[in-house]
Structure formats: C-alpha cells, structure tokens
Amino acid sequence: MGRTPARAIDVASGQRPQLAMHAPSSPSSVRGLVLQGLVKIHPGPVCALRGVDLAIPDGMFGLLGPNGAGKSTLMNLVAGLVEPTAGRILLDGVDVVADPRHMRERLGYLPQDFGFYPDQTGRAMLEFLLKLKGVTGPKGRRALADELLERVNLTAAAKRKVGGYSGGMRQRLGLAQAIAGNPRVLIVDEPTAGLDPEERQRFYRLLSELSSGRVVLLSTHIVDDVATLCPRLAVIRAGEVVADTSPGAARRAVDGAVHEGHVADADLPAFAQSHRVLSAVLDEGRNNRVRVFVAPGRTPPPGFQRSVGTLEDAYLALMRCPADELPPALARSAAGVRAGGAA
Ligand SMILES: Nc1ncnc2c1ncn2[C@@H]1O[C@H](COP(=O)(O)OP(=O)(O)OP(=O)(O)O)[C@@H](O)[C@H]1O
Numbered sequence: 001m002g003r004t005p006a007r008a009i010d011v012a013s014g015q016r017p018q019l020a021m022h023a024p025s026s027p028s029s030v031r032g033l034v035l036q037g038l039v040k041i042h043p044g045p046v047c048a049l050r051g052v053d054l055a056i057p058d059g060m061f062g063l064l065g066p067n068g069a070g071k072s073t074l075m076n077l078v079a080g081l082v083e084p085t086a087g088r089i090l091l092d093g094v095d096v097v098a099d100p101r102h103m104r105e106r107l108g109y110l111p112q113d114f115g116f117y118p119d120q121t122g123r124a125m126l127e128f129l130l131k132l133k134g135v136t137g138p139k140g141r142r143a144l145a146d147e148l149l150e151r152v153n154l155t156a157a158a159k160r161k162v163g164g165y166s167g168g169m170r171q172r173l174g175l176a177q178a179i180a181g182n183p184r185v186l187i188v189d190e191p192t193a194g195l196d197p198e199e200r201q202r203f204y205r206l207l208s209e210l211s212s213g214r215v216v217l218l219s220t221h222i223v224d225d226v227a228t229l230c231p232r233l234a235v236i237r238a239g240e241v242v243a244d245t246s247p248g249a250a251r252r253a254v255d256g257a258v259h260e261g262h263v264a265d266a267d268l269p270a271f272a273q274s275h276r277v278l279s280a281v282l283d284e285g286r287n288n289r290v291r292v293f294v295a296p297g298r299t300p301p302p303g304f305q306r307s308v309g310t311l312e313d314a315y316l317a318l319m320r321c322p323a324d325e326l327p328p329a330l331a332r333s334a335a336g337v338r339a340g341g342a343a
C-alpha cells in the first residue's frame, strides 16, 4: 500500500529545499521544546530524520513509531548526544544546538539501553551515576541518592544488588538518575519494553507524577503507553512526522471508519489485498478477528460491523493507508505537519 513519497533530501547537505518552515509563532517566546526542520543523516548514508517540525509543550509528549522510525535518533538529537545534519532545536526559546550546555544542564535522560553494574547495590549504583552526572544535594550525594530511591519506590531494595532487580525496578533506578537535579526536560526512550503489566502501571504512575512543570518526551511503539499517559503525541514513520495530535482527536478522527469482522485464516491473504487491514488476531485459535479501515465513501466488507475507533486504529491507519484515504481530521493533522506547521 503506497503513501505520499517523502520529500527529497539532499544527502550531502541535509537540506530539504522546498521545506516551508513555520515555527509556532515566535520561537523565542515559546515555552517548551521546538524542533525546526530537523534532519539527521547517519553514516551509510541513512536518512533517519527527514525534516521534523514539532512543538512540544510541558507535560508528557508521546513519540510513537515502529522500529527504525527515528525515535531514538530524535531523542539523541534533543539530548545533544549527536548533532543534527540540519535544523534547529529550541528549549524555552534558546537554541540548544548552538548552546548544548544549556540543554545538558537541564536534561534527564533514560536511554533505551541502560547499562548497570549487576554486582553493585541499587544505592551504590545510583550514587555512582550521580557522581558521573556531577549532581549532589544540600546534604550530600548519599542523602540525595536515598531521596531519589524513595521517590521511585526503591528504598526497600536499596541494599540489594542491581543484578537481582526486576526489569521494572531497573527502569525505576534509571529514572532516579534521570530526575536527579530536577531537569527541565526528561527523555525516556521505550521505558516499558519488557515490563509486566503491573510494573508498567507503576512506571506510568511515576512518570506521570514527574511530568508536572517539565517537558517529558516518551518514545515507544506501545500505543497503550501513549493512550494512558500523553495529552499530546506525534507519530513518526520512516523519519517523518505523519501526525501531531492528541489521543482523543486521533480516536475521533477514525471513529466511524473502523469495522470489525471474522475472516478464515486461508482467506486472509486475499482479503488483505482488497481491504485496508489494521489488525488480524486469532480468536480462540480459530478464525481471525480482523479490523479494517474503510475510507469515507467506501463500503465495508460483508458481515463486518462498525467498531469504536481506538488510538491503535488511528496509528495503524497512519502506518498502512495512503494519505489521501485518511479521514480528514487525521489527514489534516498529518498534512499540517508535513507542511511544517504544528497541527
Ligand atoms: N549510529 C547510526 N549509524 C547508522 N545508522 C543508524 C545509526 N543510528 C540509527 N541508525 C538508523 O537510523 C534509522 C532510525 O533509527 P532509530 O534507532 O532512531 O529508530 P527507532 O525509532 O528508535 O527504532 P527502535 O524502535 O528499533 O528503537 C534506522 O534505519 C537505523 O538503522
């Protein structure tokens, strides 16, 4: 299934000549993070970001996209770990590509793969990380570590070795170092991958508590994470932002276009040739329960019933349907973003 081709980027210069740049009003007056025409070409060359324009306000902001979409690249750029090939990043109006220290001093980062020393206790590990980060508290580093462990509900496990921590406990320890120094920007890259549902909920709650008064950029390919946590989100696909919206607006945009029915396993390949299949899951090990996207004006497959649209449906529609078939509200947000404006 095709979609509108990405705008051509000159790989040598990273420039996208026809990009219309509309930063939200005057960037210097905007509180939060503003990304303008962000391009990143990795060695290869691999064009990981193709001109990203986003305005990210205070609070939780979800970055949703499949593997290889460019989420970590975007976060590494915001964190100042890699330089953009082209484009600007502004934090509260300050250009942090030109002044990376401004970001470094205000940043907490939980990367996708956080390496801990398994033989260290949680508290010793955290103290070590605080030292690396150059952060201490009024009562010293040990006291700050204890405060942070309390904040992430790890006090009881402070003296246990990190090697024996569950995935969720390790992520909470990672979050403890990230929030040290009260950062203005908190970046968390796929933090709930591999966590069981209970640990995920606990991690969500903690993140949500920590989001007040700061920008929290959360990347994930788990749509539920975003639906639960984020008032705003961007969908990124092959290095392009294809939607800049809210979970509610995205759901409303696809509501009425999603239909559900059953299709036998053997018939599924042919069915998928002629319908926009969003998802197909085995139902009690027999037929597939299939959700399809039916573009406005088209007829649903026989026997299919209209179903309430979800954020996952909207996300999958953005991944699988050509832009001209998307519902106007979703297409508008995608088109607005493609033209360089915040939708
Ligand atoms: N250092 C690098 N050198 C070369 N190519 C890279 C580098 N880092 C990322 N890429 C490529 O850039 C693209 C975007 O990768 P990125 O890691 O940003 O995606 P992602 O959305 O975070 O994926 P995932 O969900 O798998 O973590 C991919 O094609 C990837 O292979």
Ligand SMILES: [Mg+2]
Pocket (backbone or CB within 6 Å): 071, 072, 073, 112, 189, 190
């Ligand atoms: Mg990643």
